[in-house]
Every structure is written in structure tokens, then in C-alpha cells.
């Protein structure tokens with residue numbers, strides 16, 4: 219579904235992403251891990267279309283999308299989680315997701331979820347909220363940090379993405395919240411690319427793990443294979459979390 223070939227991003231003298239080639243198959247849940255500054259967010263920004271690569275190509279569904287702007291990639295099915303600032307604090311969870319559904323359908327930005335022809339929108343909204351275990355009526359401004367992150371995922375799901383990019387979705391969650399979040403994410407049937415420092419979440423969610431350091435892929439394998447090598451690191455360098463964070 220996604221094929222990166224020799225993808226490179228240079229910021230002045232810095233090769234933030236340095237010749238990364240990788241493929242993500244349909245239905246895969248791929249985690250991208252690595253230390254701070256490894257280039258993970260930069261890679262995401264290039265895949266989403268927010269940053270133009272200095273070199274290399276990005277193929278999505280067999281087509282070269284390297285030159286496509288972000289909104290056209292979104293239309294083809296690449297979605298990123300919305301930032302916090304895009305949640306309307308005064309609107310309910312359902313109204314926030316309804317806005318995302320309406321935007322996808324090309325309808326006006328009206329959050330009202332009354333009767334009549336809005337019923338199919340309401341059904342769709344309820345589906346996304348159920349997947350993320352959120353109640354419809356709660357105002358977004360009253361959500362806990364973890365709930366707000368889940369609402370962002372629900373809004374991204376409203377785009378009906380084929381590839382969902384999540385950059386540190388569990389950051390700031392308690393360990394109970396992140397464990398539940400990992401379970402919810404596993405149930406999604408979208409192809410997933412997730413950057414996450416919380417290795418418990420990574421190993422719970424991922425079907426495949428890629429390790430990035432200094433802009434380069436340094437390891438790639440099943441969670442078990444990567445876990446084994448992280449264990450080795452743990453023996454020599456302390457806990458895995460200290461290595462990656």
C-alpha cells in the first residue's frame with residue numbers, strides 16, 4: 219500500500235531523513251520507533267504531504283504521490299490525527315466528529331445532529347465514538363488528556379482513511395489509559411503507521427516494527443525480533459524506554 223524509496227529530507231546540513239526505503243502492506247500495523255530526533259515525525263510529514271522531500275519517492279496504492287499536496291493525499295485515503303487545536307472545546311464529542319464526517323462528505327460545517335437526513339451522519343458518528351469508547355454528549359473541553367487523544371483518532375477515522383498515521387498518540391496518557399488505547403487501536407481495520415515511544419503500546423499494537431536512528435533504518439522485523447534486540451540493549455544500556463526517549 220505504501221512504498222518509500224530512498225526518501226530523504228535535508229534541513230541545511232542535517233539529513234533528518236536519510237535514504238529511507240520501506241514498504242507497508244495493506245492491513246499492516248507498522249510501528250516506527252527510535253530516539254528523539256531520529257526523523258520519525260519528519261518522515262510522517264513527508265508521507266502525509268506536509269513536507270516536500272529533498273529526494274526519493276513515495277508510492278501509495280501503486281501510484282507516485284511524491285508531488286501531491288496534502289489535501290489530495292487525504293482524499294486518496296492518507297489521514298493523520300488532528301492536533302488538539304482542531305477540537306472544538308465547546309462542542310460535544312459527537313458534534314466534533316460530525317464536523318469531520320461532513321467535511322469528508324463535502325457538506326457545510328454545521329455540527330447540528332438533529333433528526334431527518336442527519337440520521338445517517340449520526341449513525342456514522344456513533345460508530346467512530348463507540349470504537350474509541352467516547353460518549354456522545356461530553357463537551358470536548360471537558361475530556362481528559364487521554365480521551366481528547368481518542369477523540370482525535372475518532373475524527374481521523376471519520377475521514378475513512380486507508381492509511382492512518384498516528385504520531386505519539388499515547389504521549390501523556392497514564393499506563394492504564396495507554397493499555398486500553400492499544401486495545402482499541404488493534405481493533406481498527408485501517409492500515410496503521412504509528413510512531414510511539416511507549417514500547418508497551420508498540421509491542422501490543424504492531425504487526426511489524428521499523429527502528430529509525432539518525433534518519434536511517436537500523437532494524438526492521440517482527441515485534442518479537444525487535445523486542446529481542448531491545449532486550450539486548452536493555453541488558454547493556456538500561457531500560458528500553460530510556461534508550462528510545
Ligand SMILES: Nc1ncnc2c1ncn2[C@@H]1O[C@H](COP(=O)(O)OP(=O)(O)OP(=O)(O)O)[C@@H](O)[C@H]1O
Nearest residue numbers: 229232234235252253254255256257258259260261
Ligand atoms: N523544520 C525543520 N527545520 C530544521 N530542522 C528540523 C525541522 N524539523 C525537524 N528538524 C530536525 O530534524 C531532526 C529529526 O526531527 P524529527 O522531529 O523528525 O524527529 P523525531 O524522530 O520525530 O523525534 P521525537 O521522538 O523527539 O519526536 C531533528 O534533528 C530536528 O531537530
Ligand SMILES: [Mg+2]
Nearest residue numbers: 258259260385
Ligand atoms: Mg516526533
